Amino acid sequence: MATTQDRQLVEQWRSIQNSYFRTAAAIDRALEAKFDIGLNEFEILDLVAESVDSACRMKALGERTPMTQSAVSKVVDRLEKAGLVSRVTCTDDRRSLYLELTDAGRALHSDAAVEHRALLKENLGE
Amino acid sequence: MATTQDRQLVEQWRSIQNSYFRTAAAIDRALEAKFDIGLNEFEILDLVAESVDSACRMKALGERTPMTQSAVSKVVDRLEKAGLVSRVTCTDDRRSLYLELTDAGRALHSDAAVEHRALLKENLGE
């Protein structure tokens, strides 16, 4: 029994999906092309860049992103391999790690962020 | 130079991401558990179910979903393997295919749709 409310919900959902995928794809392509970095990689960089405190952060990162813990771990792998970030063990809890931007990471982030914000504006705030 | 407008954009984007991922994951888990079918599979079923006309539809499907053409093709593979849908060749253009729900597909869809709408309501319309 498809009520009109059901149809509205489905419409709303599809519209969310479309705008989400369109903007995500646009940003991903642009970052990939200009900075050789994926959207998820950038988002982690972005989170690291905005954490000025030096708390143990792998864990905290997982709470600020819809990514899985293991996804975050692998994204960080790639960032580290690319020399943009480094894992530093915490002295107060040696299970934990916190992340630091390397100089290259900081440089790339500040350029990529401009692109990122511009595309968000273009896609969200039309 | 992080303007406050930039921060708002980023906030807005993260909130979209979060609500998108949370609802998608909730629906996916529920459908998987109760009907052994993923979210993308359901969405294709749903599109097929709502196309009453018998136009050649693989193509049309691609236009109604953010999925790639090849993704659609593979989702349909799975639906076909599960006996929920069948591919029928078009007589007017033999490159094209249109899709039909099998009886099992129709039955599963009508049950799953109830669950789907309920979860949308729960997650979108708070």
Added chain:
DNA sequence: TGTCATTGAATGACGTGTCATATAGATTGA
């Protein structure tokens, strides 16, 4: 009619996300 470009769909190689699990360090309580 014969060639060339185009279109609808399928496929294989590959990257990345997820789940379940492993590992090492921390904490609790007897």
Added chain:
DNA sequence: TCAATCTATATGACACGTCATTCAATGACA
């Protein structure tokens, strides 16, 4: 202090999406 348990992260198997390519059918035009 020593188990038992819990917590932070890493890892391997696997599923799925994407890109590039392929194949067959169509259309266009000489």
